[in-house]
């Protein structure tokens with residue numbers, strides 16, 4: 001807990017001051033700011049804890065999908081399952097004003113590419129040694145919505161090298177399959193311990209408070225793996241053969 005940096009976006013406060021009615025004097029604006037800040041810091045810990053819980057749930061669900069696909073048909077089969085299931089697992093874990101995704105500078109799926117701000121945050125996780133933060137978060141104000149954003153690095157483990165390693169460590173057939181499914185793939189040549197990317201959790205405030213409480217208290221029932229894809233999704237393992 002001691003190794004995080006905080007950057008709070010003050011745009012909201014500037015906005016509050018700018019949009020305040022003209023009759024509102026400086027003292028009133030100050031009071032508004034004080035009460036807003038108090039409410040925020042009271043909820044900040046809740047949101048931090050809920051973010052960690054959401055990442056743990058998401059990781060577990062993804063790993064369950066990955067391991068069962070690997071056991072059933074090896075890494076080449078698992079690529080197809082990852083391709084179809086990973087977005088569904090992210091969506092199944094996004095509810096109640098909360099969302100989760102994975103982003104990276106060396107992407108496999110271009111949908112997971114970092115934007116400019118995320119690239120800067122990811123770079124700060126790349127610092128080696130004790131200076132790298134465990135996680136980062138900020139508050140973002142836009143379209144009259146206030147959003148909490150939480151970032152946590154993803155490290156490469158030995159298991160990941162079967163599909164993200166160098167040409168020598170990729171499982172047989174994986175490279176050919178990847179080239180077919182992801183012609184722009186840049187997510188190989190990693191080594192164990194490398195920074196692979198980061199989780200980005202976003203949560204509305206205060207609208208996401210109820211969901212935060214559910215997450216923190218483990219009150220969200222586990223999705224059976226078959227329903228990880230959203231019910232209205234046109235993409236499912238059945239409708240999209242893995243060797244497509």
Ligand code: HEC
Nearest residue numbers: 075078079082083086102104107108109112160163187197
């Ligand atoms: C069976 C092959 C396979 C294994 C093993 C595997 N991945 Fe992946 N990984 C994929 C595929 C396929 C995608 C693209 C999913 C998509 O289309 O959304 C992906 C995407 C990702 C992404 C999203 C960013 C991007 O590049 O699109 C991250 C992060 C990631 N993997 C991390 C890991 C980590 C960490 C491990 C080890 C714990 C791992 N992967 C193991 C196949 C694999």
